[in-house]
Amino acid sequence: MHADGRARDGRVAGTYREADGRAVQMEDAKRVWVDRARDALVATARTYNALIEYGELAEAVQAESGIRTKMLVHYWIGDVLGRVSRECHRRGEPLLSSLCVHKDGTVGDGYATMLRATNRGETPPDLDMHAAHERLECYRYFGATLPDGGGVPTLTPKVAAKRSRATRRRVDETPRPVCPTCHLALPATGQCDTCGDS
Numbered sequence: 001m002h003a004d005g006r007a008r009d010g011r012v013a014g015t016y017r018e019a020d021g022r023a024v025q026m027e028d029a030k031r032v033w034v035d036r037a038r039d040a041l042v043a044t045a046r047t048y049n050a051l052i053e054y055g056e057l058a059e060a061v062q063a064e065s066g067i068r069t070k071m072l073v074h075y076w077i078g079d080v081l082g083r084v085s086r087e088c089h090r091r092g093e094p095l096l097s098s099l100c101v102h103k104d105g106t107v108g109d110g111y112a113t114m115l116r117a118t119n120r121g122e123t124p125p126d127l128d129m130h131a132a133h134e135r136l137e138c139y140r141y142f143g144a145t146l147p148d149g150g151g152v153p154t155l156t157p158k159v160a161a162k163r164s165r166a167t168r169r170r171v172d173e174t175p176r177p178v179c180p181t182c183h184l185a186l187p188a189t190g191q192c193d194t195c196g197d198s
Contacts (some may be wrong), residue, residue, distance in 0.1 A: 015029050085118050105156035107131040123191060136151055179194070
């Protein structure tokens, strides 16, 4: 390793300063990234129903800090968000980590870990709905312009769409009443269109 943090073959270290390629210890990088993550999450919380994906947050903290890593995001972003959550808890704020979601719109198991780490009680049966309530508190706390009535807890669009499809599928799979005479499915009126029985 050279003094500038580059390996002898010229490669940049795994975690490094963008400006000069100097190596940065991962723990030092995370300390800086926590502040940048909090800034990005507070900015997100200032817009009602805004969200940020894990990958977007990871890019934002690296771009803002000038410290980058070759390590895959899922190996370090959870720790950064956990530290942000503990700081929110210390300040008496809603959990900013509720604003950060996977590409599929879910908060994922890491959210449950953050709830336990901040003594928020038992793991709720529906993490995404819990996060929707927490996000609404973030929007209120950090000054988002809210709709009349103060807003409502809102699932992410992808989670809401997935649940809507699942509900429609269950309704479609529910057996419909059958006419006792001709054995055809009855329409919504309950009166058989073929023979008139109900």
